[in-house]
Amino acid sequence: PKIQQKKTLEISLMAPKRKATVGEPLQTRVTRSQTRNGNSKPVSVDPVSPKPKRVKKGTVSEAKSKVKAPVDSGSKKIVVVEHCTQCSQFKIRAVKVKEELEKGVPGLEVRVNPEKPRRGCFEIRVDGVKGEKFVCLLDMKRPFGPMKALNMDKVISEIIEKIK
DSSP, X not given: OHHHHHHHHHHHHSOOOOOOOSSSOOOEEOOHHHHHHSSOOOEEOOSSSOXXXXXXXXXXXXXXXXXXXXXXXXXXXXXXXXXXXXXXXXXXXXXXXXXXXXXXXXXXXXXXXXXXXXXXXXXXXXXXXXXXXXXXXXXXXXXXXXXXTSOHHHHHHHHHHHHO
């Protein structure tokens, strides 16, 4: 019983918060850092205006706009190798394709995963709006049979012939 009385006393001793009226000027608030500096002006508090929402840095749309910068189409061809990061088998094949294409075609730029890759995807294509797709394996499930069945040396040689 004594504990309950104490709680009720604490609640009754607290003063109610005062709401700002329309004709009343806004209150100013002084922070500890402002009192240390001495020359700072107090910040006025507006109880009506909501806080602005924060914007995430590095969103997907920003990443896409950075990747697709204007490039001279006549100077270099760009081949994109998109591979899933779920399994190391994708990465092994993507690195092999990149190395072989750069050796086989001088002046060719090969990019591996310039954007966030799709899950279960292995795709080799020419970069651009009307980019030709050489290999397109989508939505593969483990154990990634279609990708493992590919003869990578044959695929790479066919791509080199098409690019030249």
